[in-house]
Amino acid sequence: MITLDHLAFAYPGKGLVLEDVSLRLDHGDLVCLCGPSGCGKSTTLDIVAGLRTPQRGTRQVGSRRLGYAFQEPRLLPWRSARDNVRIGLRGWLTAHEAATAADEWLGRLGLAEAAATRPAQLSGGMRRRVSLARAFAVRPEILLLDEPFAFLDEDACRRVADAIRDLHGRGVALLMVSHVRDWAEALGCRILDIPGAPVRL
Amino acid sequence: MAARARWESDAGGLLFGMKSVLQRLLPWLLLLMVWAGATAAFGGALVPGPLATGRILARLLLRADTWEHVALTLFRGSAGMLIGVALGYLLGIPCGLSARAMRLVSPLVTALQSCPPIVWISLLLVWAGIGATVPVLVVAAATFPVLFINIAHGTADLDPGLLEMASVYRLPALRILLDIILPGTSRYALAAFSFALGITWKVTATAEFFGSGTGIGARIYWAYRQLDMPLLFAWTTVIVVIGLIIEMGLVHPLRHGVRIEGQGQGGPP
Numbered sequence: 408m409i410t411l412d413h414l415a416f417a418y419p420g421k422g423l424v425l426e427d428v429s430l431r432l433d434h435g436d437l438v439c440l441c442g443p444s445g446c447g448k449s450t451t452l453d454i455v456a457g458l459r460t461p462q463r464g465t466r467q468v469g470s471r472r473l474g475y476a477f478q479e480p481r482l483l484p485w486r487s488a489r490d491n492v493r494i495g496l497r498g499w500l501t502a503h504e505a506a507t508a509a510d511e512w513l514g515r516l517g518l519a520e521a522a523a524t525r526p527a528q529l530s531g532g533m534r535r536r537v538s539l540a541r542a543f544a545v546r547p548e549i550l551l552l553d554e555p556f557a558f559l560d561e562d563a564c565r566r567v568a569d570a571i572r573d574l575h576g577r578g579v580a581l582l583m584v585s586h587v588r589d590w591a592e593a594l595g596c597r598i599l600d601i602p603g604a605p606v607r608l
Numbered sequence: 609m610a611a612r613a614r615w616e617s618d619a620g621g622l623l624f625g626m627k628s629v630l631q632r633l634l635p636w637l638l639l640l641m642v643w644a645g646a647t648a649a650f651g652g653a654l655v656p657g658p659l660a661t662g663r664i665l666a667r668l669l670l671r672a673d674t675w676e677h678v679a680l681t682l683f684r685g686s687a688g689m690l691i692g693v694a695l696g697y698l699l700g701i702p703c704g705l706s707a708r709a710m711r712l713v714s715p716l717v718t719a720l721q722s723c724p725p726i727v728w729i730s731l732l733l734v735w736a737g738i739g740a741t742v743p744v745l746v747v748a749a750a751t752f753p754v755l756f757i758n759i760a761h762g763t764a765d766l767d768p769g770l771l772e773m774a775s776v777y778r779l780p781a782l783r784i785l786l787d788i789i790l791p792g793t794s795r796y797a798l799a800a801f802s803f804a805l806g807i808t809w810k811v812t813a814t815a816e817f818f819g820s821g822t823g824i825g826a827r828i829y830w831a832y833r834q835l836d837m838p839l840l841f842a843w844t845t846v847i848v849v850i851g852l853i854i855e856m857g858l859v860h861p862l863r864h865g866v867r868i869e870g871q872g873q874g875g876p877p
Contacts, residue, residue, distance in 0.1 A: 481767070483770065
């Protein structure tokens with residue numbers, strides 16, 4: 408599903424972030440990259456998502472059905488939470504189906520009441536959950552989650568973990584980035600520890 | 609006692625209302641006084657007084673062709689601004705997204721911006737002759753640079769994270785335009801619209817003065833050619849009143865909109 412082969416990546420004018428990264432994920436794999444800030448975890452997710460091009464090595468991603476919850480929620484400030492979740496569903500669901508799917512995922516993450524609310528009126532944790540709902544709602548085959556449990560209370564973390572388990576049951580390949588190992592372990596993730604940049608895996 | 613208190617309260621309200629109306633009227637009364645003073649100083653032949661102008665204006669407003677000229681000027685101004693806005697978006701968005709395109713187009717727009725309308729009027733009179741083309745294109749040339757600059761800056765200031773999100777979720781170009789670029793640049797666009805509206809009216813009349821046989825600007829030209837000062841003053845009053853209506857009805861609400869949109873998000877340049 409995802410194959411990264413001897414990747415090297417550096418941002419312009421900066422040193423290598425990834426030096427020699429090789430990683431393979433198949434259907435149903437749950438992998439968590441753990442490590443300190445700035446060590447290249449998010450860059451790895453961006454490369455998988457096709458947002459960065461590695462200077463060396465190859466990247467193969469076997470599905471276009473990809474859900475990505477970025478480190479910052481990246482919500483449209485001028486749209487409601489529901490519309491923000493719906494945005495990933497346009498083109499392959501009717502408007503009604505997309506709204507139903509969006510409401511369902513918002514409800515599962517405890518945001519049913521906030522569906523019509525704009526991001527500026529939501530707390531940081533709620534915004535993160537909207538971003539997660541957007542990633543979950545596209546029925547992804549590949550799920551990229553950047554710090555999905557950050558800023559969330561215990562109940563919200565449990566809801567997110569349940570959603571991940573549900574998607575995992577449908578064969579999703581999960582590549583997650585996290586500071587905290589507890590939830591990754593609870594989900595049964597294969598944890599890859601990264602000591603610091605440049606990353607070698 | 610209660611009745612007296614109510615009467616006092618009503619009287620107070622009335623007094624406050626009258627004071628407010630007086631405050632609003634005061635600048636206009638002052639203008640009329642200065643105008644009447646100028647008439648007294650220079651004579652009615654050079655500076656027709658408010659009453660003489662009012663009489664001609666009343667006669668003017670009862671004629672159907674007056675409204676035709678007003679409608680023509682408004683139509684030309686709107687058409688020219690529409691072209692300026694369309695070009696502003698059409699070139700501003702790609703230049704906002706690509707620094708290379710911006711470097712290529714920006715000097716040309718700056719050159720265009722530094723051209724006074726009179727240059728365009730002269731050129732267009734030669735190229736297109738007298739008619740509607742001159743005012744429409746002059747307004748387009750005058751409004752395009754400000755639209756372009758604002759839309760390009762607004763697009764460049766968009767959160768790149770949103771565009772990356774759009775790419776991950778494979779949003780088609782039209783959705784990126786409608787869901788991200790247009791709402792994201794709306795503050796900048798509103799600021800540009802309010803500026804463009806303010807100049808459109810004046811530029812249209814100027815272009816008509818030199819380059820068209822019809823429209824308010826052309827009527828001012830004919831009044832000037834015949835040295836018909838009361839008529840010149842009457843048309844000037846028409847243009848000032850319409851300018852004020854545009855300012856109060858469109859430009860002010862737009863500026864108010866920019867302030868509301870800009871709250872907490874920073875303002876356009």
